[in-house]
Amino acid sequence: MKKIFLLAALMSAYCCANAQYNVSINFEDTATLKYVRIDTANHTNIWQIGKPSKIVFDSAYSATDAILTDTALPYPVNNHSSFTITIKSYDWFWGSPSWHGFYSKYDTDPGHDGGYIDVSYDGGANWQNIVFDTILNTCPTYPFSDSLPTFYNMYTATDTLKNGVPAFSGSSIG
Numbered sequence: 001m002k003k004i005f006l007l008a009a010l011m012s013a014y015c016c017a018n019a020q021y022n023v024s025i026n027f028e029d030t031a032t033l034k035y036v037r038i039d040t041a042n043h044t045n046i047w048q049i050g051k052p053s054k055i056v057f058d059s060a061y062s063a064t065d066a067i068l069t070d071t072a073l074p075y076p077v078n079n080h081s082s083f084t085i086t087i088k089s090y091d092w093f094w095g096s097p098s099w100h101g102f103y104s105k106y107d108t109d110p111g112h113d114g115g116y117i118d119v120s121y122d123g124g125a126n127w128q129n130i131v132f133d134t135i136l137n138t139c140p141t142y143p144f145s146d147s148l149p150t151f152y153n154m155y156t157a158t159d160t161l162k163n164g165v166p167a168f169s170g171s172s173i174g
Helices: none
Strands: 011-015 021-024 036-038 047-050 066-069 083-085 098-103
Touching: 036 047
Parallel strands: none
Antiparallel strands: 011 021, 011 098, 036 083, 047 066
16 A cells, blocks of 8 residues: 655645636635545544644644644655535636635655645546646636646646656755
């Protein structure tokens, strides 16, 4: 089984497109939590929403709550956990320009454990690591269709875990 995944990650997700569609998710506002799904049926999934109380990860970016792998304990060996943020509005996707951003904090075993972002444009039937995502190039209103979207402070295709999956790994700087 893969020894993989996540960290103590503070993720406040911000999704914006055009002036018509703007969603800012924080983990205290129950109205915006409808976009976030943690698979609670999977008993090995350790993602939680709550107040961080770890050594490295002891506070949230905004207010008190964050989404993280357990609010107090380190992630266990051989754990693979995930959560989903769903954006179902075509106003977001077909907006120009569109972007999705988040704040993260992590402390993992470098090159072995980490976290990655997969995207799906067909309701979850197919998933692709975000560093290989080229869907925005096919969006007719994307203003820079001759170049890939720019990722700031993201991992790259060469930042991989031992299984070859591009991912965040090691320790974040804050």
